[in-house]
Amino acid sequence: MEEKTEHVKCLIIGSGPAGYTAAIYAARADMKPVMYQGLQPGGQLTITTEVENFPGYPKGTMGPEMMEDFKAQAERFGTDIRWGLATSVDFTGPMHKVVIDEKTTITADSVIIATGASAKWLGLESEQKLNGFGVSACAVCDGFFFKGQDVAIVGAGDTAAEEATYLAKLCRKVYMIVRRDEMRASKSMQHRVKNTANIEVLYNSTTKEILGDKTVEGALIVNDKGEERTLTITGFFVAIGHHPNTDIFKGWLDMDETGYLSTVPGTSKTNIPGVFASGDAQDKTYRQAVTAAGSGCMAALDAERYLADKGIH
Ligand code: NDP
Numbered sequence: 001m002e003e004k005t006e007h008v009k010c011l012i013i014g015s016g017p018a019g020y021t022a023a024i025y026a027a028r029a030d031m032k033p034v035m036y037q038g039l040q041p042g043g044q045l046t047i048t049t050e051v052e053n054f055p056g057y058p059k060g061t062m063g064p065e066m067m068e069d070f071k072a073q074a075e076r077f078g079t080d081i082r083w084g085l086a087t088s089v090d091f092t093g094p095m096h097k098v099v100i101d102e103k104t105t106i107t108a109d110s111v112i113i114a115t116g117a118s119a120k121w122l123g124l125e126s127e128q129k130l131n132g133f134g135v136s137a138c139a140v141c142d143g144f145f146f147k148g149q150d151v152a153i154v155g156a157g158d159t160a161a162e163e164a165t166y167l168a169k170l171c172r173k174v175y176m177i178v179r180r181d182e183m184r185a186s187k188s189m190q191h192r193v194k195n196t197a198n199i200e201v202l203y204n205s206t207t208k209e210i211l212g213d214k215t216v217e218g219a220l221i222v223n224d225k226g227e228e229r230t231l232t233i234t235g236f237f238v239a240i241g242h243h244p245n246t247d248i249f250k251g252w253l254d255m256d257e258t259g260y261l262s263t264v265p266g267t268s269k270t271n272i273p274g275v276f277a278s279g280d281a282q283d284k285t286y287r288q289a290v291t292a293a294g295s296g297c298m299a300a301l302d303a304e305r306y307l308a309d310k311g312i313h
Pocket of ligand 1: 121122154155156157158159160162179180183184185239240241242285287
C-alpha cells in the first residue's frame with residue numbers, strides 16, 4: 001500500500017558511522033542527502049559504552065555520544081534525517097525506488113546503503129520467548145540489570161570474551177558456554193577470561209533450552225558426551241556474531257553466501273549503477289567504526305562522481 005512518492009538526489013539508508021559519514025560528505029557536496037535512520041538510529045555503537053580506538057578522541061568517548069556527534073555534524077551541513085525503515089527496493093530502472101515503512105516510495109538518483117549488521121540468535125523458541133525478560137544480545141546494555149546475580153553467555157569470539165569479562169565485574173558468577181574445545185577469541189582476550197575468577201568456561205557445550213516461564217530462571221546445557229547440566233541463572237546473553245542487514249536487497253544486489261554486499265574492489269560500487277554500499281553491510285572483515293566511516297566517505301564520493309557523470313546537478 002504505497003501512499004506517497006518523493007524524489008531525492010541522494011538517499012542514504014542507515015545511520016551508523018558509515019551512513020553519517022556519507023551524509024557529511026554528500027551534504028557538503030550539495031547532494032541534498034535524505035537519510036532514513038532504520039530500526040536502530042545511530043547503529044551498533046549506540047549499544048556500546050566506551051570507544052577508545054576511534055582516532056581523534058585521545059581520552060576515549062562513549063559510543064552513544066559519539067553517534068550524536070556524527071549526527072550533529074551531518075545535520076550541520078543540511079542532511080535531512082528522518083525516522084523510517086527501508087522495507088523494499090526496486091532497482092530495475094535508472095531511477096532507484098526505495099519503499100519506507102511499506103508506504104512511502106522514494107525515488108533516488110543515487111542510493112547509499114549503510115544498513116549495518118545485527119546480532120545473531122541461537123534460534124531456540126525459549127530464547128525468543130524470553131528475549132527482553134532475561135535474554136539479551138548486549139551485555140553492555142543489559143548487564144546492569146543482573147548486578148550481583150548469576151548469568152550465562154554463549155559464544156567464544158572476541159565479543160563473547162569481552163562481554164564475559166564485562167559481566168564478571170557486575171555479576172556474581174558468569175558461565176561462558178563454548179561449543180568447541182577452544183575459543184576463537186584473540187589470545188589476550190582468552191587470557192583475560194581465564195584470569196577472571198568468577199567466569200567458568202564450559203567447553204564442548206551447547207544450550208538445549210533456556211528455562212523460565214516469564215523470566216529466565218536457568219539454562220539446560222548439554223556437552224559432547226551427551227551429559228546435561230542445568231545452570232541456575234537469571235540472565236542469558238548471546239554473543240555469537242552478527243549478520244548483515246541486507247535482506248531487502250536480495251535478488252537485486254550481488255552478495256556473498258552470508259549476505260554481505262559485494263562491491264567492486266577498492267570502491268563502494270555495487271552491481272547496480274548508482275547504488276553504493278558501505279559499512280558493515282559490505283564488510284565482514286574489519287567491522288570497525290573507523291573503517292565503516294571511511295567506507296561511507298567512499299560511497300558519498302562515488303555517488304557524487306556518478307551524479308556528475310550523469311549530468312545530475
Ligand atoms: P565471531 O564470528 O568472531 O565469533 C562468533 C562466536 O560465536 C564463535 O566463537 C562461534 O563459535 C560462536 N557461535 C556461532 N554460532 C554459534 C551457535 N549457534 N552456538 C554457539 N556458539 C556459536 O563474532 P564476534 O562478534 O565475537 O566478533 C566479530 C568480529 O569483531 C571479530 O573479527 C572480532 O575479532 C571483532 N571484535 C574485536 C574486539 C576487540 O578487538 N576488542 C571486540 C569484539 C569483536 P566457533 O568458534 O565454534 O565458530
